[in-house]
Amino acid sequence: MTQQNKASKESKELEKRFNEGFEEMVPDQGARQIILHATEVFAKKGLVGTKIKDIAAKAGFSQGYIYNYFKSKDDIFTKIVELAAEGAGNSVKYAAELQGTPYERIYWLTEAFLSPESIAMQHWRLIMLQATTSEAIPEEAKRISKELARKPFEYFIPMLIEGQQAGEIVQGDPMMLAITYFSFIQGLGITRMQNGKHIPFPPVEIVLRFLREEEGR
Amino acid sequence: MTQQNKASKESKELEKRFNEGFEEMVPDQGARQIILHATEVFAKKGLVGTKIKDIAAKAGFSQGYIYNYFKSKDDIFTKIVELAAEGAGNSVKYAAELQGTPYERIYWLTEAFLSPESIAMQHWRLIMLQATTSEAIPEEAKRISKELARKPFEYFIPMLIEGQQAGEIVQGDPMMLAITYFSFIQGLGITRMQNGKHIPFPPVEIVLRFLREEEGR
DNA sequence: GTCTATATACCGATAGAC
């Protein structure tokens, strides 16, 4: 009766992939802790609205101690942007490598993206959003987000083309369809963040209907 | 060949409606000027990232002079949130009143929302986004945005239901479909803001496919 | 009317104490 109660094991795997590489990219345990807390605060208050004190308080440190791990607030933010962009790319890459038809793989990916459980993913997304829309952002962070934002497309578009050839995906410019897809996902993610888990939310089938080749044609 | 080159006259009318009431709600000419410029800066830098100096410079005033029109930065921001929320409601309301089938009216509305010409509308939307996602926002602004955010739904949902009865719109919980619709629009609007006019963008037909009742069923 | 100058406060980053 209700929407997707149990996520497929594939989508759960994808969620995990999103965070893979975190340990390697940030070897220090304390730094990871700070990043986790900082992500939450940045997502809610923005870069400028976030005070080092806020992050320190959440992480259980004093204000000054943060500077033993990072040399500036911008530094923390930039690192998070890097991790988030990397993670998004990895999810799509892994989805592309799964066993299944193109539509099935896109289905699992969508399921992972929209899962209400993956709060972390929603936070990353809000930070990426700031990195790409706001001007009050360190140049380095903008550069990274621009550079890495292409990765998801690189892996997604071949899946679309494959699906078009198999007659599963609607015809049309694959780049345009990919842009539409990620815009949709972004919009739904934001709605999730704004309203929490308990509003009516579309099942994956509805979200992907714009991509689906109609059987009756 | 390319996507919607000429917008329908209906959608242009809707864009205008978005700004209607601006003069009445902000009678003072100088205040309107400041709001227009402030909207742009807030959209790009966020509330905290925006300095009164930025707004003043754009409006051609000295920093201190702004305070002859508004008593604080929060005051300006809150006013903008109010105007934006009101405008969004008015667009949908007017769309619901147009002559045409439910699907046609939703089509025109979507056209208006996605028009690359209506930069102002995209700016309003980014500010509404901040008002609803950020914690570093005056309480009053949050209250207003929460209260007025329901208006678009009030006018949109009856159109959906009418369309369902006419067999134009897919079956399913109208609230869920409306949430999906506005999420989609929001996501596409953000993509527009991030990338400008010159990336591949879906025509309205593609965007609305998830709402369309399939003929072949 | 509009600008300049300033008081007040806050925050980021450093340096030094324990």
Place this chain on the structure above:
DNA sequence: GTCTATCGGTATATAGAC
């Protein structure tokens, strides 16, 4: 290792000059 104290810079809002 972790915290406290502080310096310097910057922004808001006001008050007074022209």
